[in-house]
Amino acid sequence: MTNQSHSKVYDAIVIGAGAAGLMCAAEAGKRGLNVLLLDHAKQVGKKILISGGGRCNFTNYYVEANAYLSQNPHFCKSALSRYTQWDFIALVDKHGIAYHEKTLGQLFCDDSAKDIVNMLVDECNQAGVTIQLRTAVTSVDYVDNQYQIATSDGLFQANRLVVATGGLSMPKLGATAFGFELARQFGLNLLETRAGLVPFTLQPDDKRCFEPISGVSAPSVIESESGTSFKENLLFTHRGISGPAVLQISSFWQSGEPVYINLIPSQSDENWLLDARKQQGERTLKTLLSEHLAKRIVEQWLLHQQIENKPLKQFDDKQLVELAQRLARWPIKPSGTEGYRTAEVTLGGVDTNELSSKTMEAKKQPGLYFIGEVVDVTGWLGGYNFQWAWSSGWACAQAL
Numbered sequence: 001m002t003n004q005s006h007s008k009v010y011d012a013i014v015i016g017a018g019a020a021g022l023m024c025a026a027e028a029g030k031r032g033l034n035v036l037l038l039d040h041a042k043q044v045g046k047k048i049l050i051s052g053g054g055r056c057n058f059t060n061y062y063v064e065a066n067a068y069l070s071q072n073p074h075f076c077k078s079a080l081s082r083y084t085q086w087d088f089i090a091l092v093d094k095h096g097i098a099y100h101e102k103t104l105g106q107l108f109c110d111d112s113a114k115d116i117v118n119m120l121v122d123e124c125n126q127a128g129v130t131i132q133l134r135t136a137v138t139s140v141d142y143v144d145n146q147y148q149i150a151t152s153d154g155l156f157q158a159n160r161l162v163v164a165t166g167g168l169s170m171p172k173l174g175a176t177a178f179g180f181e182l183a184r185q186f187g188l189n190l191l192e193t194r195a196g197l198v199p200f201t202l203q204p205d206d207k208r209c210f211e212p213i214s215g216v217s218a219p220s221v222i223e224s225e226s227g228t229s230f231k232e233n234l235l236f237t238h239r240g241i242s243g244p245a246v247l248q249i250s251s252f253w254q255s256g257e258p259v260y261i262n263l264i265p266s267q268s269d270e271n272w273l274l275d276a277r278k279q280q281g282e283r284t285l286k287t288l289l290s291e292h293l294a295k296r297i298v299e300q301w302l303l304h305q306q307i308e309n310k311p312l313k314q315f316d317d318k319q320l321v322e323l324a325q326r327l328a329r330w331p332i333k334p335s336g337t338e339g340y341r342t343a344e345v346t347l348g349g350v351d352t353n354e355l356s357s358k359t360m361e362a363k364k365q366p367g368l369y370f371i372g373e374v375v376d377v378t379g380w381l382g383g384y385n386f387q388w389a390w391s392s393g394w395a396c397a398q399a400l
């Protein structure tokens with residue numbers, strides 16, 4: 001570490017050159033501010049680059065506040081309504097980036113997530129933002145209404161400081177608790193953090209039973225104990241269960257609770273197995289269920305439930321109704337999640353009560369702002385988290 005001081009005082013320093021930081025720095029630069037964007041990584045936007053399987057699900061046609069989890073569900077409304085998905089789509093269009101809707105309003109680049117990173121870097125360059133990488137922040141002080149940021153490359157000073165260092169998920173990509181620690185240093189309340197949009201691990205017996213079908217998926221509806229449900233694919237893995245339905249429900253799951261899986265959502269009538277028996281009583285249960293669900297899932301599920309495979313006519317009414325009910329609401333209790341190692345997001349973080357929803361500025365610390373995932377606002381799977389990064393970054397930039 002060197003002690004040299006960079007004499008220039010910036011109007012604003014943004015720590016974290018991820019989604020929110022890049023957007024905020026570019027927009028603040030466009031407003032004529034002198035902006036320094038700092039990151040300890042070698043590269044900007046690492047999460048953007050790997051997101052959406054390398055194609056970045058950058059927003060969603062159906063962004064609205066109820067697709068976000070937060071202790072204060074109203075907090076995200078102001079930023080999301082002032083910088084909308086349509087504003088980001090217009091930016092993507094301006095840069096000539098081709099994209100498509102995959103499913104459920106989710107927009108992906110046709111080509112590569114690199115297009116989004118290049119677009120944001122272009123915007124920063126055009127706005128005169130200084131981007132400084134490989135720079136680790138060692139301490140932050142507030143002296144005479146200025147932020148003094150000591151780093152591995154000397155001291156930087158600014159009138160305003162924006163914290164855009166993200167959450168704890170994927171430490172391998174450079175995630176740190178920096179933003180939370182800084183919030184604590186300035187006396188801001190933090191809400192407990194936990195991994196979200198993350199696969200479940202299963203109890204040893206369940207895991208053993210379903211391990212042979214790892215890689216097999218099926219359309220499903222998964223419901224949490226609190227009654228939230230998602231209709232998307234379920235995927236069996238060698239550790240447990242994953243797929244979009246599981247990732248979505250994981251954000252609503254509390255340790256120790258079961259989740260309820262509807263394995264055959266196309267059958268809504270609980271008498272459907274009675275009807276099937278009436279029509280073709282000689283068919284076995286496995287044959288019938290395999291018409292609605294992957295055969296390998298049917299086999300392992302029947303084993304797991306200790307249900308004998310026999311002709312439908314050998315089941316009585318009560319058994320068939322109970323079986324239909326269980327297929328529609330199979331309770332399974334995860335042993336846990338895969339944690340931050342594979343989680344897409346971090347739930348909790350800087351308490352929104354501490355921040356202005358219009359500017360993201362800390363109410364009790366002038367000139368200090370928190371944007372993106374470090375804040376207690378977490379979106380569903382499907383482009384909602386990037387939209388929060390864009391919207392909160394933009395809203396903050398207007399106030400700097």
Ligand code: FDA
Pocket residue numbers: 015016017018019020021038039040041044045046047048050051052053056057058059135136137164165166167169170173174175176177178343344345371372373374382383384385386387389
């Ligand atoms: P982000 O994590 O993007 O950036 C934080 C930056 O701060 C990083 O550049 C980091 O290096 C830097 N930093 C951290 N600590 C620092 C320190 N101490 N000093 C200096 N710099 C520091 N969302 C979505 O909407 N669509 C999608 O397709 C996906 N896909 C996806 C895939 C995977 C594998 C993951 C892990 C996540 C997603 N997400 C997603 C979620 C999305 O990536 C996430 O919500 C945003 O990147 C959050 O943006 P931020 O700018 O807040 O943090």
